[in-house]
Amino acid sequence: MGRGPAGSPGGLEVLSPEKRASNLASFLQVCRFPPASDYEGDGKVNLATWTSSGSAVGTWSVTSTSTGGKLLALPKLGVAGDVPVPGDYDGDGKTDQATWNPATGIWTVTLSSTNKTATTTLAANKGEVAVPGDYDGDGRTDMATWNQTTGVWTVLPSSDPKKTPVTVHLGQTGDTPVPGDYDGDGRTDAATWNPNSGVWTIIFSSDPKRTPVPVSLPAQKGQTAVPGDYDGDGQTDVATWNPNTGVWSVILSSTGVNQPVAVATLGGKGDIPVPIDFDGDGRTDVATWRDGKWSIIPSSDLTRTPVTIPLGTAADVPLPRSPH
Numbered sequence: 001m002g003r004g005p006a007g008s009p010g011g012l013e014v015l016s017p018e019k020r021a022s023n024l025a026s027f028l029q030v031c032r033f034p035p036a037s038d039y040e041g042d043g044k045v046n047l048a049t050w051t052s053s054g055s056a057v058g059t060w061s062v063t064s065t066s067t068g069g070k071l072l073a074l075p076k077l078g079v080a081g082d083v084p085v086p087g088d089y090d091g092d093g094k095t096d097q098a099t100w101n102p103a104t105g106i107w108t109v110t111l112s113s114t115n116k117t118a119t120t121t122l123a124a125n126k127g128e129v130a131v132p133g134d135y136d137g138d139g140r141t142d143m144a145t146w147n148q149t150t151g152v153w154t155v156l157p158s159s160d161p162k163k164t165p166v167t168v169h170l171g172q173t174g175d176t177p178v179p180g181d182y183d184g185d186g187r188t189d190a191a192t193w194n195p196n197s198g199v200w201t202i203i204f205s206s207d208p209k210r211t212p213v214p215v216s217l218p219a220q221k222g223q224t225a226v227p228g229d230y231d232g233d234g235q236t237d238v239a240t241w242n243p244n245t246g247v248w249s250v251i252l253s254s255t256g257v258n259q260p261v262a263v264a265t266l267g268g269k270g271d272i273p274v275p276i277d278f279d280g281d282g283r284t285d286v287a288t289w290r291d292g293k294w295s296i297i298p299s300s301d302l303t304r305t306p307v308t309i310p311l312g313t314a315a316d317v318p319l320p321r322s323p324h
Contacts, residue, residue: 087141180236
């Protein structure tokens with residue numbers, strides 16, 4: 001995606017899955033940033049789910065890439081009301097189990113390098129959402145929140161020994177946070193998407209002036225934002241998914257042209273979009289999840305029949321995202 005003039009605004013709507021998947025829809029609205037998903041540190045994506053309710057709440061089901069898809073032996077972490085926010089918080093190349101409680105502002109992380117669990121509090125206000133990412137570019141996930149009322153992004157830089165919060169202003173009520181590395185400098189950029197106008201607004205971390213840049217992706221009713229690196233150039237691409245048609249529309253940053261391309265067709269109403277780099281070629285693959293069934297079209301062959309993999313139940317939250 002280039003940083004030139006934005007296109008014409010479109011009318012987008014927030015994802016509204018069927019009621020039976022309402023718990024997953026709620027998760028997507030609370031934590032929109034794609035978390036890491038390499039729990040073994042081998043550079044390969046692990047499919048994962050987190051159980052959000054019931055007697056199994058806090059269960060992490062993660063497939064192993066080295067043992068034929070068997071589940072990793074991971075301890076429970078999290079309670080009802082928490083949000084799963086996995087990431088590489090210690091910078092050892094492995095995804096750490098982590099949760100965030102929107103009521104208390106407490107982040108609970110089990111570091112893979114020590115197997116010890118620690119808590120950190122980032123003061124939370126009503127309506128805030130978790131937006132973890134590597135905002136300082138040190139290779140470690142930073143704890144961060146976005147306030148939809150004030151538009152304030154609050155980040156605890158892992159590179160700062162004092163953990164002094166850093167704030168950035170972007171967004172307003174009605175926006176959805178869609179952070180990613182849109183300029184490819186190795187740091188997460190603050191970004192929002194407005195479902196009514198279709199406008200994405202990005203503050204590039206490489207811009208010392210922190211000037212918000214608008215980008216528009218023509219949209220149709222019912223679409224949701226699904227950012228990812230679909231062309232493998234190291235930059236997050238602006239993208240949407242339409243559950244009515246199954247079409248994934250992407251503005252490829254490598255082309256330098258702010259025109260969307262329909263990269264694939266997959267999914268429908270009631271599905272949850274879960275883009276990941278499943279085949280390990282450095283490009284985000286289109287994928288959906290519903291009630292424990294994963295459907296994935298590898299970017300290495302977009303014409304092939306989707307790969308289907310069972311993992312999880314209707315009470316789970318899918319955590320398949322690839323690390324940035």
